[in-house]
Amino acid sequence: MDLSVWAATQPEKAALVGPTGEQMSYAELEATSNRIAHLFLSLGLSRGDHIAIVSENRLDLFPILWAAQRTGLFYTPVNWHLTADEAAYVVDNCGATVLLVSAARADLAAALPPVPHRLSFGGPLLSYDALESLVASLPSTPVDDQTEGSPMLYSSGTTGRPKGVLPAMPEAPFGTGLRFDHLMQDSFGFDSSTVYLSPGPLYHAAPLGWSLGAIRAGGTTVFTDRFDPELVLRLIERHRVTHPQFVPTMFVRMLKLPDDVRGRQDLTSLRLVIHAAAPCPVDVKRSMIAWVGPILMEFYSGSEGNCFFMIDSTSWLAHPGSVGRPVMGGVHVCDEAGQELPPGEIGQLWFDGMPPFEYYADPAKTQAAYDARGWSTLGDLGHVDNDGFLYLSDRRTDLILSGGVNIYPREIEDCLILHPAVADVAAVGLPDDEFGQRVHAVVTPADSVTPGPALEEELLAHLSGRVARFKLPRSFSFEEVPRLPSGKVLRRVLLDRHHRVDESLSQ
Incomplete structure (x- = not known):
């Protein structure tokens, strides 16, 4: 090494x-x-x-x-x-x-x-x-006492x-x-x-x-300066890539390529397709496994290094939607009072058994990441099943509380993302006088799709029967979903943008 x-x-x-x-x-x-x-x-x-x-x-x-x-x-x-x-x-x-x-x-x-x-x-x-x-004139040999x-x-x-x-x-x-x-x-x-x-x-x-x-x-290591779905497939063939790594939004963009484009490149060099960074919609992952074979390996972790879960395709097909079982550390699902919840119940995820971390020069945030037992959290919500497999729901900060009911944006996003009229989507909670918050869907339409009331009705019809009625978006906007290059939605940008719109409309 x-x-x-x-x-x-x-x-x-x-x-x-x-x-x-x-x-x-x-x-x-x-x-x-x-x-x-x-x-x-x-x-x-x-x-x-x-x-x-x-x-x-x-x-x-x-x-x-x-x-x-x-x-x-x-x-x-x-x-x-x-x-x-x-x-x-x-x-x-x-x-x-x-x-x-x-x-x-x-x-x-x-x-x-x-x-x-x-x-x-x-x-x-x-x-x-x-x-x-x-x-230019310095030695090309190692320094003493490398560490x-x-x-x-x-x-x-x-x-x-x-x-x-x-x-x-x-x-x-x-x-x-x-x-x-x-x-x-x-x-x-x-x-x-x-x-x-x-x-x-x-x-x-x-x-x-x-x-x-x-x-x-x-x-x-082969690396690019941007993600382009066709380029990635060409690079896999050209360099005989064995282990590519993606995030779910990249999967979606590759799956939406025309069949002849997806079938043009030789992908037989692939041994393992690694993905992480965000939960992957079940239908998206099933489609990827059908395309490249049961070689997807998913992991869940964080920069904090306080946990590491992984799951191969065989285990995932038996536990669809899971991010796996811990290979480092242990997991606890707790309610608001810090009491552990039984399998199947959603709560905040806490981890133990890993080296401690701290948020640099921020003791208050460090303290908030630990409980009295020394368990640490990333702020994510989820549950475990009877076999110990972990399922993520959302981040606590992304949760929408409408009429006293918890609504997880991911449920709505996962249902909409593979609709042919949708290029990208994010769901956020906006202030509502009656319910506290209402579900608002931000949709980036696919190329040549006309946004407007007709598309809203089509998307609502698609969601009906797939998610509960109280989870349906009560409003839509058609715009670019702001994401980091890692694939994570910049929800604070969306919330700031739409809070300003709401305020201007109320004046």
Whole structure:
């Protein structure tokens, strides 16, 4: 699991294949990451210090990540889709000593707060030193006393300010690997023959961790700079991808491709199709299994690292809708008073048996994530069945409370997403004088579909009989559903937008 060992045994093998087909060999990744590691030490960084990185998906991002990983640093990839104010908050909050910004992110660079060292890569930036010039004459051999570092990631910020998740810094020499690296190899079959495909943004936990983990196993990581369903299928054939990773919205877009397009590419190299990040609608997953075979592997976890569930296709077909049983830690389903609920009853999910985490520089949020028993929560709701399989309902913050009844947006979204007139959908709760909240459906119509009252009636007819009457949307809007590149709905954006509309109509 030591990058230096792989670079010595397979120096010319592609460790990475980038968005335009450019490649970086193991030898190149080893040499460049070592030079950057020497730079970090020369800047006075030591184990446990922080760096922040603002960059799109690009090849020269990876030597920076590996340099931090091999020198015991915390590294925070910043979501460059954030506003300037939000990105500045993350850089400031994580306490970075070094800030590295891609030249392509000049739109954010000037707005970011001052830190002791500001470096650009991939081109010049005003008031930033060029990384490439600083490392050109530095050694390409490893620094002394290499030790494992760790990403310090921030939550997606779908409902408020992003929260920095500070894990326990591993006390291990570089090459030991992180706990998740071992899980990838032991449970997901990653080895030196693996070709992993990531179409997601590298500032998110799964694309980042799995991309690095594939290299730890001696395989090749192929990554894109955006998700395009046809491109993904072409890449699977071109690079003989064995382990692609998706989120459910990507499945939907691939399934909606014409049959002749889906059947055009050779997908026989696939060994395992990995998915996570959001619950997958049952009909969507059934359709994917029918297409590619029973090779889907789903997992449920969080940046906090306080749980890990997984389920293969065979188990899922016997327990449709489940995200599996825990392979790390344990789960408890509790009511509002903290009492455990029996199988089948929905409550808040709490986890035990995993290393503790904290929200960086935010003791109040950290305290709120734990109960008196030391169990921690991600704020999700769900239930377990009699066999111990977990089923997710929604996040507590997404729950719609209408007339004293809990309504889970996911039920409505799952029913609508495969309707041929729907390209994307999100359900939110808007204020209602009579019921407290009402269900509002935000629908992105499919191409060539005309939005309006007729489409509303068609969608309501589709929902009738599939969800209870009290769960039917009482209003619709036809617009783009705002999502992060990870696939998560930005519900706070929708709520802010529609609260303003409601207020203007009431004036």
